[in-house]
Amino acid sequence: MPVKQMATVAVDIGHSSLKLIQTGVDGRIQKFVVHRIPEGCVDDLNIVSEDALIKSLKTARQKARLNPGKCFLVLSGTDILIRHFTLPILSEDELYRNILNEMTGYLPVDPEKYYIDYKIVEKVKEDNAEMYNVLVTTVHKRIVNRYKSVLGKAGLRVTVVDTGENAREKLLKHLAAQDKSFNICGGICILDLGTKFTRASIYHNGNYFISNVIKKSGQQLTEVIARNSGKDILSSETMKREIDFLNQPHPNAELKSAVTYEIDSLLYEIARLFDYYRNRAKSAVHTVFLSGGGALMPGLVEYVGRHLGLPVYLSSMLLPAARSANTVDHRGFTLLLNAYAATLREE
Numbered sequence: 001m002p003v004k005q006m007a008t009v010a011v012d013i014g015h016s017s018l019k020l021i022q023t024g025v026d027g028r029i030q031k032f033v034v035h036r037i038p039e040g041c042v043d044d045l046n047i048v049s050e051d052a053l054i055k056s057l058k059t060a061r062q063k064a065r066l067n068p069g070k071c072f073l074v075l076s077g078t079d080i081l082i083r084h085f086t087l088p089i090l091s092e093d094e095l096y097r098n099i100l101n102e103m104t105g106y107l108p109v110d111p112e113k114y115y116i117d118y119k120i121v122e123k124v125k126e127d128n129a130e131m132y133n134v135l136v137t138t139v140h141k142r143i144v145n146r147y148k149s150v151l152g153k154a155g156l157r158v159t160v161v162d163t164g165e166n167a168r169e170k171l172l173k174h175l176a177a178q179d180k181s182f183n184i185c186g187g188i189c190i191l192d193l194g195t196k197f198t199r200a201s202i203y204h205n206g207n208y209f210i211s212n213v214i215k216k217s218g219q220q221l222t223e224v225i226a227r228n229s230g231k232d233i234l235s236s237e238t239m240k241r242e243i244d245f246l247n248q249p250h251p252n253a254e255l256k257s258a259v260t261y262e263i264d265s266l267l268y269e270i271a272r273l274f275d276y277y278r279n280r281a282k283s284a285v286h287t288v289f290l291s292g293g294g295a296l297m298p299g300l301v302e303y304v305g306r307h308l309g310l311p312v313y314l315s316s317m318l319l320p321a322a323r324s325a326n327t328v329d330h331r332g333f334t335l336l337l338n339a340y341a342a343t344l345r346e347e
């Protein structure tokens, strides 16, 4: 399915910040904002404080000078189930009935309570019979409806809901269609280093293949720095953003080794996912992109590259502003990857 650029507003709400972006018909970013939200306002996909989130959304919208109107919402969270199934080639109705049947094994309650969406990835041969490889995404209706209601109260009418996994797939396909030198054959890994979780997703020949949520990310790193430096959380957060603990010597050897240990254990989990992918897909990850705020940690790109033995880049280079020739520092756009990817439409 071809991917189209559109004039769109997209919203990505994380644990510590929400991202709003507006693109033009040519896909260029026209307006954007990364706005901090109060701590504890959102937990995984649950909106803990509606009022605080509505207020944050309104402020963010005004900061970005966005008028009230339609928007696309991109969601990531452990309550979104994404599964591949191999199913017989059937009519649309029958295929959907089969998918419902398969999903009931995974869903804790009545499937009626879920939005169930699917797409046919490709045809595959199994025991000489042609089958569909189907990617199914499910999310509880209550979760989506709550987001719609909250965004609506902030002047943002949700017309499309997407997942981070699918949005990034669209972006990779779009980039490959635009630029023949962009290689989506084999495995590409995108790491989203957020506040509470790191999500590692692998795309095989441009299609979403698998992901793993690792409960280790920005917040935990700050806490480790605080524990080992004796400093408060705020100072530790600043240290995390300014000091390269990974590649440079540091006078506090214990602190340096504690930070390095956190990243190493994250890389251990990622390497295990790569092994799984290699065994299942008979293919290897050839490039890694880092996204989310955690990607900006000094020295991380270099360190991850050295330890995985792969080319590693900030995902900001996947965004159009950074791909154009001007020299402004676009590193911060790594935070906008999911929101930007969500502005693309699959036709």
Ligand SMILES: Nc1ncnc2c1ncn2[C@@H]1O[C@H](COP(=O)(O)OP(=O)(O)OP(=O)(O)O)[C@@H](O)[C@H]1O
Pocket (backbone or CB within 6 Å): 013, 014, 015, 016, 017, 018, 193, 194, 195, 196, 197, 217, 218, 219, 222, 237, 240, 241, 242, 291, 292, 293, 294, 295, 296, 297, 298, 335
């Ligand atoms: N320059 C920087 N260096 C290191 N870490 C940073 C930097 N800027 C932001 N971070 C960290 O990135 C994290 C926030 O990133 P991001 O906004 O992508 O998360 P989120 O989307 O709110 O969270 P999640 O995806 O887990 O819901 C915080 O832990 C913050 O400390």
Ligand SMILES: [Mg+2]
Pocket (backbone or CB within 6 Å): 013, 014, 015, 192, 194, 195, 292
């Ligand atoms: Mg996030």
